[in-house]
Amino acid sequence: MRIGIFGTGGMADALGTHWARAGHELLVSGRRPDVLAKQLGARSGTWREVASQAEVLLLALPADAVFEVLAEAGPLTGKVLVDCTNQPGPDGGLPPGTAVAARIAAAAPDAHVVKAFNLAHVDIWRTPPRSLTVPLCGDDPAALDVVRTLVRDVGCKPVLGGGLDRAALLEATAAFVIGLWFAGEDARAILAPAG
Numbered sequence: 001m002r003i004g005i006f007g008t009g010g011m012a013d014a015l016g017t018h019w020a021r022a023g024h025e026l027l028v029s030g031r032r033p034d035v036l037a038k039q040l041g042a043r044s045g046t047w048r049e050v051a052s053q054a055e056v057l058l059l060a061l062p063a064d065a066v067f068e069v070l071a072e073a074g075p076l077t078g079k080v081l082v083d084c085t086n087q088p089g090p091d092g093g094l095p096p097g098t099a100v101a102a103r104i105a106a107a108a109p110d111a112h113v114v115k116a117f118n119l120a121h122v123d124i125w126r127t128p129p130r131s132l133t134v135p136l137c138g139d140d141p142a143a144l145d146v147v148r149t150l151v152r153d154v155g156c157k158p159v160l161g162g163g164l165d166r167a168a169l170l171e172a173t174a175a176f177v178i179g180l181w182f183a184g185e186d187a188r189a190i191l192a193p194a195g
Contacts, residue, residue, distance in 0.1 A: 004054030
């Protein structure tokens with residue numbers, strides 16, 4: 001696949017490294033994209049250049065920056081947008097309770113948004129445990145199939161979490177679980193094993 005990565009931070013690096021190893025062609029845009037592009041063996045370009053050439057776009061940006069970038073990226077018709085963002089804190093610029101994935105879908109109505117990769121810290125994505133399951137929320141079956149492949153390429157198991165309307169639940173779960181981690185609690189302990 002030809003994957004465009006919007007962003008040059010930890011998530012872009014961690015996921016991009018796996019996808020480069022899996023043989024995907026990567027393109028990078030963001031602040032200083034040349035550094036990450038060189039590291040991944042990718043090409044760099046502007047938001048619009050990367051968007052026009054990629055089949056899939058990873059939105060590895062702060063949630064409040066995504067919408068300006070999407071506006072600069074130009075037409076996204078038919079593109080799969082992988083949204084790994086989470087709701088910013090109270091001063092993050094988005095209205096409280098607004099699902100980022102839903103706002104992305106509204107800003108790019110001709111694209112196919114799939115929420116994924118938002119429930120674990122960036123360091124987990126660098127070397128994820130084989131048992132890690134990645135919930136996906138999206139409405140387009142073909143886009144979900146594409147993202148399932150990308151999840152497997154990271155070494156994880158994809159699981160359908162429902163339509164894009166359920167992405168808000170993933171975002172709320174992330175906010176809750178991350179709060180527990182920062183408080184020093186083991187968030188895994190809240191989910192009892194089945195059976």
